[in-house]
Amino acid sequence: MRRVTLTLLFMLSVSAYSTVIGQSGLKVMSYNVRYDNPSDADNGNGWKQRRDNVVKLIKHYNPDLLGVQEAMKHQLDYLLEELEGYDYIGTGRDDGKEKGEYSAILYKTSQFKLVEGGTFWLSQTPDKPSKAWDAALPRIATWAAFEVTDSHQRFYYLNTHFDHVGTEARANSAKLILEQLGKLTGAAPVVVSGDFNVTPDAEPYKILTSQLNDGRKESASEAYGPEGTFSGFELTADKDFPRIDYIFVKSMKVQAYETISDFFDDKFPSDHLPVMAVVSFDGK
Template identity: 40%
Template structure:
């Protein structure tokens, strides 16, 4: 082998090493509104979708999933997948009752160091409606994780904003930033959620003062449709982006996607999973 070929091979192998090393150092984060379990959804009811959801999670190999709307039994179904566990409580009693904003993560990759919850209301320490919300209690859950391989410690916050209360969404955005600063302080943080707000809303603009939108900073052009809500309509225009993954400024995003996986022209939920491969700077 001549010198030129040796040089080319050395450069090629070095590039491959750097590429795959970067891939190994990324964490695949998803935000996924599971859609609550209600039999009135007919063919789109959870009983008809749960295996599809699990297969999707396994195939795309999510490391961390911020889930919304799931009841306890729905989350329990997901963690039947080997290597996954979760933290989260019911929004109605801080235990098991009602929908969760549960954070599912690989316990093979991460160690849970701390966790907690707060409600989106004037007094975030206990369940109750907040501001002009008239439908539901709204809860945010968080975890502090340690990457077992790198030793890196970071926080994940997950939330579901109210779908009716305009003031509630504005104030919830302020509360989320306040709580992230209180809990994570200057640490690394990820915020996932269904914010029921589009990118031009006051709520999202408030969050983006302090956090980066993974869609905006993805090093690879965002993949998939812009919209994240399909309403179980296979021909939906997919132009409504209300699900987000935000990160602190010391986090980079390799790539971002909205996944359109379907089976028999049915989606796994009325929201599409949002996914970002992130890395710590």
């Protein structure tokens, strides 16, 4: 059974069959890289044990924009050291500076000019560090206005991580995201990515898709890879992973969409599978 399981996963993870590699357009990846939890090392999943494979995966798929979740400052520093040509925008959720997890946006400096951006908290007081409703932890969204270097096309990118406990918090976070986007973006194209901790049948998903398009469903080519995105580090084809990580768009075309199931030495680099979309403006 073990051999069959690994064979099936290998077939899913072979990058030669990737729908996103070689596509023209902006390549956007969303990746919960798992915070640096010391107890993970007991199972061989510590940050230092898997960080090189996280980098290897990102380098291979070469996203132009990368929204990460759960990354702590030293994890971001490592990614920036190993990934050439990127900078990032984001702050720690605990103090609005460097403490706690980030929902940072990494971007290629040769392709984009960062026009403006910031971070807000998913709470009734979004302008300061806070948690609200029934959330277990403070939660944030980081946003940026970018200008494409060669075309001067302006667009917005928002990256977030919803609470894993609070049902009310997730629904209200979805409403707040749409409210803030309405204030910030106007009619400009928008990309929203993140770990939303909800499946497509949940209310927050329905709230978000009332104004945003699910990239997997909108993809011009058939979405590739498993639908589920949370593996909990379990390398198995016998379990249905829940789909909780998404890339949404507004006023943009999705050319390709993929859930990346690559693994190394019988281990996933994180407890989430990254998702990636190739997007373009006005269908171009």
